[in-house]
Amino acid sequence: MQDIDLVKINFNSDSLWVLNIALAVVMFGVALGITTNDFKELLKHPKLVGVGLLSQFVLLPLLTYGIIVLVAPKPSIALGMMMVAACPGGNISNFMTHLAKGNAALSVSLTALSTFVAVLMTPFNFEFYGHLYAPTAHIIKDVALQPLDLIQVVMLILGIPLVLGMLVRHFKPHFSVKLSKLLKPFSILVFVSIVIIAFSNNIEVFEAYVGQVLFIGIGHNFLALLMGFFVAKAFKLSFDNQKTIAIETGIQNSGLGLLLIFTFFNGLGGMAIIAAFWGVWHIISGLIIAFYWSNKAINR
DSSP states (O other): OOTTTOOOOOOOOHHHHHHHHHHHHHHHHHTOOOHHHHHHHHHHHHHHHHHIIIIIIIIIHHHHHHHHHHHHHOOOHHHHHHHHHHBBBBBBBHHHHHHHOOOOOHHHHHHHHHHHHHHHHHHHHHHHHHHHHHHHHHHHHHHTOOOOHHHHIIIIIIIIIHHHHHHHHOHHHHHOOOHHHHHHHHHHHHHHHHHHHHHHHHHHHHHHHHHHHHHHHHHHHHHHHHHHHHHHHHTTTHHHHHHHHHHHHHBHHHHHHHHHHHSSSSSSSOOOOOOHHHHHHHHHHHHHHHHHHHHHHHHH
């Protein structure tokens, strides 16, 4: 069996363009539900904002680096873990938080804010930790990744759709609500379809190598959720906010991670497989923990 660091996941250019558009539409749809009042509310609770951003953009990448140093996975898997950890929270975290009876308003606001922050922090964290760990630094050097190129793609996929969506929401609020209801399920359906196509075209590769990322992916996600919860607890946030920070930390925008992996690393095996596994597993783990907290809230 070929080394996972040498395997490439086949993903044609047409599918990559559709994935780009689908992710941009998802972000645009998310922004249609965001108003400037959401950010004003966040300013009234700076502690919540600080803890949320600290957990997601400082501690999660640091935790990931620590796991990599201890476990020493294959370099491409390590780089995939760094990519996932560098991404902002996924918008599905809002649904998970609502289901868990967390602070849904905080979840929506943090998702929006973290997406804006990610325009700079995602490239920074990925570049910083990618170069800090010698085995992954070699991969980045080999592909000649330029930080400005990474920032440009993240800006196009996250920043611009969010700004445009918020502008539409501001000037056409009623229209934006109707459009959001149409765009979100459609764009997510397209995105899921693209991921399924990627799996189906490379089923032998995933079957051969998924065992190498199974426990690493599950453990990484579990520790991310656990860390988010206890960081919020350490700052003495309410139980609702502890649940929210945990979910925001453990539910990552792995779709963005996959897009960046296919764009800059040509579907490098370990990276693509760990990011794709995260994309599936964090939905499962998020639903499990959300149902658990939902029932616990009822019994309290």
